[in-house]
Amino acid sequence: MNNAQFIVRKVAVLGAGVMGAQIAAHMVNANIETFLFELPAEADDPNAHVTKAIEKLKKHEPAPLSVKSKAAFIEAANYDQHLEQLKTCDVVIEAIAERMDWKQALYEKVAPYLGEQTIFASNTSGLSINRLAQAFPEALRHRFCGVHFFNPPRYMHLIELIPCEQSDALMLDNLESFLVTYLGKGVIRAKDTPNFIANRIGVFSLLATMHHGRESGLAFDEVDALTGALIGRPKSATFRTADVVGLDILAHVIHTMRDTLPDDDWHSYFETPDWLRGLIDEGALGQKTKRGVYQKVGKEIQVLDLAENTYRASCGEVHDELKQQLKYSKPVDRIAIMRNSQHAQGQFLWAIHRDLFHYCAVQLEHIADNARDLDLAIRWGFGWEHGPFEIWQEAGWKQVADWINTDIAAGKSMSNKPLPSWVQTISEQVHTSQGSYAPVTGTIHQRSELPVYHRQLYPDRLIGEDATYGETIFETDAVRMWHTGDKIAILSFKSKMHTIGKDVLNGILDALKEAEKNWQAMVIWQTEPPFSAGANLKQATERPKPQHVEKRVPAPPSLFEKFFKQFKKSAQATVLKAARELDMADALMARKLAEVEAMIDQFQQTSQALRYSMVPT
Incomplete structure (x- = not known):
């Protein structure tokens, strides 16, 4: 691509299914002229399929459109009549079904109609980008890549950007800048491996959770009580999340891992459980069919009981002592509490963390350039408060590595694959103030220097990174007063969960005196949630x-x-x-x-x- 300024004025989305239509909706939310393509209908109106998909957007929950009237700005198109419009588009995004043969056939059909500078990207969730690229002429492949939106695309922050071997570096930078600036996304670069980063790690975590839940004799609702907010994950936890995603979609992702990762040391676990296949065969696909692992009968939430092969009222609880220990302990102590717990629930929590850490360490060099991309992929794609490496680092890198090695030697881990040597050679930090560890080069990988990131005042920081924002005016153990170059002072609390105690109150009073003397205004703002948990x-x-x-x-x-x-x-x-x-x-x-x-x-x-x-x- 040339070095001219890259501006996206017009986009085409190929495929008017659930994802394609929602991607088109998010484009018009950003005031970008958008064509939505689909196969022509056999009825009198060739655009009937697309028109129906656009109308559905107005009723979809959560709302993919910022306002319903935005739907009028999506222009319906079909492959028989409107391919010439592709020549006017700056970006074309393919979002049809996850079939390699279908996608490659479509690429061959549209390739002659792409503009000289048009970027073509596939929204595949896990198919090989390099194999897809083979459907294009050699001269077009430098403008092709993967751009994996997470569902629902308006609300999920993550986009995985996956180059093929011929992808142009400037093209990738331009596309990343567009996705961040105009769509408000968090972009990470993934290697071309099955399911990329987020789904590869996230689905493994789910499989490990299902495995250890079964081994520990825990019911589905008990597992969800343990794997939600208690450990810094979404309230939907494990099986509620599976219902929301769709049990058929989950089974497809597991199937992809089984078929495309034969040499993975955890391959024997990449199987769809019998109970999951049974639900799918019954048409119980989760939230979209109103029945899956959970169902709602009247006002009662019911959960599938495998022992009785029926549904019962959901009542999963965490053992009180374990709950109190985890709730009120320091983050640095939580992994140790899990490992040392004598309760089955505590041992379950240690097992799912241990095997997740183990898997991430082994696979990192194959799926990502550095540890930061893996952690941000899980935070942005699955809604965890912290990524796997962050949790490991906070708990004590060397100590946790020793515990993992002990369990591998004792045959307790899901795989006897040794931890990679880099785990033992690095210091106590995989994330540092200089950047994050990159196992292929054995160096610390700095954050991207693209101009779009210099404009971000408050990027998401990882544990171990320098989280200081702006220039400090004054700082105590309780508060920090700072600014970003204007005459507005900002006061942030440093207390745990930003609780308000005597030291914070004193800090506020001191900050007010400083603001009244030297600043035009003062804002009390926290660099991360919550704003405040209340009184200390x-x-x-x-x-x-x-x-x-x-x-x-x-x-x-x-x-x-x-x-x-x-x-x-x-x-x-x-x-x-x-x-x-x-x-x-x-x-x-x-x-x-x-x-x-x-x-x-x-x-x-x-x-x-x-x-x-x-x-x-």
């Missing part, structure tokens, strides 16, 4: 250091003071209720809530200071 009750129960206080005769309470006295009684009751849930009620009562009252006073004063600040806050 633990800090509230700590005894303050004794201080000399001069005795004085109290003045009669004002109406304002009477109001806040009543307010504090109400606040105390709320705090005490929360404290009982945290087993802190005795500590609060022993101190007669004096420290809590002091914090409430300080919070009120800080709130008033923010409200009546001399600069906008």
Whole structure:
């Protein structure tokens, strides 16, 4: 491709199925002129198939269109009458069914109609990009690549960009910049291997979870209780996610792994379980058929019980002691808690993490350029809070590696494949402030230097990366005040879950003084969610250091003071209720809530200071 400025004004999407239509919808959301192609209908209207698909977009949930009226900007087209329109398109995206022969036949049909600079990309979820490229003349292959959107494309952040051997480097950079800038996506580069990165790792994780769930005798709803928010994954966890994706789609991805990865050391696990095949044969495909692993009867959510071969009320629970340990422990300690747990649920959690870490370490060099791309693929594609390598690193790289090796030697792991040598040779970090480890070169791989990323003020950071944003104005153990080059100051909390304690309140007051003196405004903003988990009750129960206080005769309470006295009684009751849930009620009562009252006073004063600040806050 030439070095002229790359601007996407017009796009064509080939295939008006569920994915193709939604990709077209997201293009018009970005105000890009879009053609949606499909086979001609045999009825009087050759575009009937496309017109029907466009109408369905208006009723689809979640809504693929930003507003329903945007549907009018998708132009219906068919392969018999409108192929000449492809010459005017800057990008053409193929999104037909996952059949190699169908895709290659389509490529041969449309190739003569592509413009001289048109980029052609396949939305395949796992077919070989190099094999697909063979359907194009040699002269066109440098403008071909894979561009794998995740479903639903409007909402899922991840796009995998997969080059073929002849893909032009500038073309890939231009396409990545377009996807990030205009579609708001997170793009990672994947190698041309079956299922690429996200599905390869994500589906393996699901297979490992199913395997260990069965080995541990855990029911589906029990597995979901363990593998959701408790360990930093979506609430839909494992089997609810499978229902949402579609059990037939899941089986297809497993089938692809089985057929295309014969040399994978975990190949024996790439099989569709009998219960899954049974549900598919019955037409129970998950959410889209209103029955799968789960079903809803009236207001009751029911789950499939394999032992009884019927559905029952869903009631999966996490063992209370394990739940408390994981919920209130530091992230660095959670993997150790799982491994050392004597409860079957804890051992299950350790097993699924151990085998996931093992698989990621072995496959990294084959599927990705570096560890960052693997972790971001799982975060953006599957909604995990942290990727596998991040979790491993935070738990202690060397220690966890030793535990994995111990279990491999003991025959507890799903494979006896040794960990690759790089696992032992690197330091305690696979992600560093300089970048992420790349096993093929044995070096640290820096983030992309494309101009589009220099414009991002707050890119997603990984554990171990330098997560400092902007230029620091002042910083304490509790807060950081900073700016991005304008006259607006930003205050961020550094406390766990951004809880508000005495030190944070003091930091806010100090920041206000600085803002009123030297800045035009101040924004309280956190670099990552949540904004704040509320009051730091633990800090509230700590005894303050004794201080000399001069005795004085109290003045009669004002109406304002009477109001806040009543307010504090109400606040105390709320705090005490929360404290009982945290087993802190005795500590609060022993101190007669004096420290809590002091914090409430300080919070009120800080709130008033923010409200009546001399600069906008």
